[in-house]
Amino acid sequence: MAIDVSGFEITRASSGGNRRSQGQARLNHILAMGLIAFLFLAPIPLGANRPIFWAINAALIGGGGIAYGILMLWRRENFRVALSDIPVLTGLWALLCLYAVVQFIVPVSTVFVAPGTQVVSSTLSIAPGSTFHSLIQFLTLAVFFFLVLQVSANRERARFIAAALFWVIVAHAIYGLLALTQFGDTLLFLEKWAYLGSATGTFVNRNSYATFMAFGLVLGTALAAQTVEKAANSRQIPIANVMFLLVGLSFLIIALYSTQSRMGLAAGLAGSVVVAIGFVIKLGRRQPRLSVLMVVLGVGLAIAMTVLFGSGTLDRLGSVEQSFDVRFALYSQVIEMIASRPLLGFGGGSFEAAFPLFHALPVSPDLVWNKTHSTYLALWVEYGVIFGSIPLLVVLGIGLRCIQLVIRRKSDWVLPLASLGIIVTAALHSLVDFSLEMEANALFFTALLALGLAGVTQYGRRQKRQ
Known part of the structure; x- marks a missing residue:
């Protein structure tokens, strides 16, 4: 007897082993609902970009992880994806965390030398x-x-x-547009202190909000590809599903343009193009007309939204050269910081404390520079070139695995393709901004990568049985 619960099939079992499996499926269903609710709420308090929200999120996720582990042990269940299934990723991340511990715990007197200045710390971290x-x-x-x-x-x-996560992001897009146009351009119904005239949603920074919207755009493009894949297999086009997706994508594109974030828009479009190319390659031979139709619809939607809502972002393209000059001066001093401590770094999260040692003209002294405006440079400043490259290697490894899954699979290739598009979006925007340093964005990025990678072990075992 099969019972359909929110799209999940749970089968009545006749053996003890199957009953345990059914119990684990129910537990994972409950956990999934909790994670979706958590991701809906996480961006609300200023993109979770405050230490108090880091602590709350850590307590919720850590507590949930402990409870889940205890229940699994009590039921004598095996994890669906064990750490041994992803040994390289696990080992690299553990090494990064271990080095962070070394930075702030090991009592080593350290002299931080800068032009005309030196600071002594009792640890490897300056902060x-x-x-x-x-x-x-x-x-x-x-x-x-x-x-x-x-x-x-x-x-x-x-x-x-x-x-569900796509519609969560759409809901945040709708709120962002309402806050900009109907609620007096406010931030959580309070007066904004930055980026007046630009959509920021529940984030303070428009670029961080733009990355969030771009994730939704890429994910929505992948869901459209998934809908078309199902239509190709069943030879029926679910018109209602396609229309709902187009409405959701329209809100995301409007919100993305309303942020007036140039790189956020470019990164989102780049990630969506990656998904579209993968979609055409996978289905183009089987359903060429349907593939062309969906691509034309997507391009037409993007053009229409650009004409109607893109003027503010397009106007800002004229100031790219000036913005580049400011960033180039900042990046030059950040690279000088990296060169002064290329192996050990200044300590995780320490850029704001360390940068004043190197801060000089032409970088404006009237502003507080608490971010490098490049996540790559931030990692290398704080953890050194070797350990700071670990997160990049982890994401690269997931990206390469997703490419393999998209190429090899005849089905279940859409989510790995979505993860690949998300990686492209995040990688491009992180070159010149710090969106992934906002915890809400980092949590969504993490979730979307896991969605694409999670089926890899199951797929490999199925292939072996065959």
Whole structure:
């Protein structure tokens, strides 16, 4: 007897082993609902970009992870995706966390030398408290990634979660547009202190909000590809589903343009193009007319939204050269910081404390520079070139695996393709901004990568049995 619960199929079992499996499926279903609710709420308090929200999120995710682990042990269940299934990723992330511990715990007198200045610290980190906070964030993301892997091993559930997260981002897009146009351009119904005239949603920074919207745009493009794939298999086009997706995508594009973020728009479009290219390659031969039709609809929607709502962002293209000059001066001094401590770094989360040692004209002294405006440079400044490259290697490894899955699979290739598009979006925007340093964006990024990667072990075992 089969019972359909929110798109998940649960089968009545006749044996003890199957009953345990059914119990684990129910537990994972509950966990999935909790994770979706958590991701809906996480961006609301200023993009979760405050230490108090880091602590709350760490407590919620850590507590949920402990409770989940205890229940699994009590039921004598095996994890759907074990850490041994992803040994390289696990080992690299553990090494990064271990180095962060070394930075703020090991009592080593350290002299930080800058032009005309030197500072002595009792640890390898110039700001051990900030390094501890960064470690908590890394551990939080690791536990969160592991939990999403568990609930996404069931690929039907993974597709449900992906659709739910798309509509979560759409809901935030609608709020952002209402806050800009109907609620007096406010931030959580309070007066904004930055980026007046630009959509910021619940974020303070328009570029961070733009990355959030771009994630939704890429995910929506992938869901459209998934709908077309199903239509190709059933030879019936679900018109209602396509129309709902187009409405959701329209809100996301409007919100993305309303941020007036140039790189956020470019990164979102780049990620969507990657998904569209993958979609055409996978289905173009089987359903060439349907593939062309969907691509034309997507391009037409993008052009229409650009004409109607893109003037503010397009006007800002004229100031690209001036913005580049400011960033180039900042990046030059950041690179000087990296060169002064290329192996050890200044300590996780320590840029704000360390940069004043190197801050000089032409970088404006009237502004507080608490971010590098490039996540790559931030990692190398704080952890050194070797350890700071670990997150980049982890994401690169996931991206390469997603490419393999998209190429090899005849089905269940859409979510790995979505993850690949998300990686492209995040990688491009992180070149010139710090959107992934906003915890809400980092949590969504982590979840979307796990959705694409989670089925890899199940797929490999199925191939071996065949």
